[in-house]
Amino acid sequence: xxxxxxxxxxxxxxxxxxxxxxxxxxxxxxxxxxxxxxxxxxxxxxxxxxxxxxxxxxxxxxxxxxxxxxxxxxxxxxxxxxxxxxxxxxxxxxxxxxxxxxxxxxxxxxxxxxxxxxxxxxxxxxxxxxxx
Amino acid sequence: xxxxxxxxxxxxxxxxxxxxxxxxxxxxxxxxxxxxxxxxxxxxxxxxxxxxxxxxxxxxxxxxxxxxxxxxxxxxxxxxxxxxxxxxxxxxxxxxxxxxxxxxxxxxxxxxxxxxxxxxxxxxxxxxxxxxxxxxxxxxxxxxxxxxxxxxxxxxxxxxxxxxxxxxxxxxxxxxxx
Numbered sequence: 571x572x573x574x575x576x577x578x579x580x581x582x583x584x585x586x587x588x589x590x591x592x593x594x595x596x597x598x599x600x601x602x603x604x605x606x607x608x609x610x611x612x613x614x615x616x617x618x619x620x621x622x623x624x625x626x627x628x629x630x631x632x633x634x635x636x637x638x639x640x641x642x643x644x645x646x647x648x649x650x651x652x653x654x655x656x657x658x659x660x661x662x663x664x665x666x667x668x669x670x671x672x673x674x675x676x677x678x679x680x681x682x683x684x685x686x687x688x689x690x691x692x693x694x695x696x697x698x699x700x701x702x
Numbered sequence: 703x704x705x706x707x708x709x710x711x712x713x714x715x716x717x718x719x720x721x722x723x724x725x726x727x728x729x730x731x732x733x734x735x736x737x738x739x740x741x742x743x744x745x746x747x748x749x750x751x752x753x754x755x756x757x758x759x760x761x762x763x764x765x766x767x768x769x770x771x772x773x774x775x776x777x778x779x780x781x782x783x784x785x786x787x788x789x790x791x792x793x794x795x796x797x798x799x800x801x802x803x804x805x806x807x808x809x810x811x812x813x814x815x816x817x818x819x820x821x822x823x824x825x826x827x828x829x830x831x832x833x834x835x836x837x838x839x840x841x842x843x844x845x846x847x848x849x850x851x852x853x854x855x856x857x858x859x860x861x862x863x864x865x866x867x868x869x870x871x872x873x874x875x876x877x878x879x880x
Contacts, residue, residue, distance in 0.1 A: 586818060589829065591829035592829070592830060592831055599829070601827055602825060602836055603825050609786040685825075685836045685838060686859045
């Protein structure tokens with residue numbers, strides 16, 4: 571089933587990838603480096619907000635168990651479409667280490683090497699939760 | 703840029719540009735009218751002899767935080783992203799350390815965030831009200847940049863030596879605005 575352009579992808583952002591930006595809410599945003607494909611060659615992992623809500627979770631659930639200063643960036647799917655990305659639902663089943671958001675897991679396929687593309691995605695993706 | 707006047711050195715191949723304070727700046731021929739901006743770009747002995755922040759007792763608080771950041775990045779081990787991200791090569795760390803401790807960067811009112819990439823490179827990111835500038839140094843030494851002028855909406859992405867006019871404009875805006 572295709573992902574709605576009105577949906578939102580939630581991306582875990584590690585503390586070292588949170589950077590200051592006076593234009594962003596709270597003065598912080600994710601670095602362009604946070605929106606690369608995984609280093610093992612797989613596409614960028616996200617969680618679909620529509621699914622997390624449907625199973626009774628929140629944006630904060632995405633960083634369940636993570637240490638202080640981990641963050642969640644909310645990426646509008648429409649922005650990803652505009653940047654020639656394709657979002658594919660990819661629920662994780664029977665993982666070795668289960669996570670509450672496994673049913674909401676999705677992959678974002680597409681070319682992400684241009685820094686401008688990653689910066690535009692970052693600009694449009696506010697940090698909606700930071701682990702205290 | 704107001705009354706600033708800019709002239710440029712002859713074009714150099716991209717391979718001639720690296721992320722070190724002296725080599726990056728030595729190709730510039732920039733004569734701004736504003737004393738505050740001129741100070742940023744005047745060729746000086748210190749530019750070519752900038753010391754890595756890790757070796758110095760920084761008097762500028764930002765240099766201290768940059769040194770701690772570089773140490774944090776240097777301590778990232780293979781798989782630091784819980785996948786296959788390589789550690790950051792010492793040579794790359796040294797080059798970027800020298801660059802961020804150069805007069806060009808230290809004299810700017812806006813200093814960059816230093817960020818590791820999953821591919822083993824480093825990003826320097828400036829985000830202000832009017833400028834988004836990212837300089838990327840890849841593990842193979844290739845350096846490139848992305849500049850978005852938020853006043854005009856213009857965006858440029860190029861190898862470091864290919865669009866010195868745009869990079870000059872970006873640094874002038876970083877020097878003028880907080």
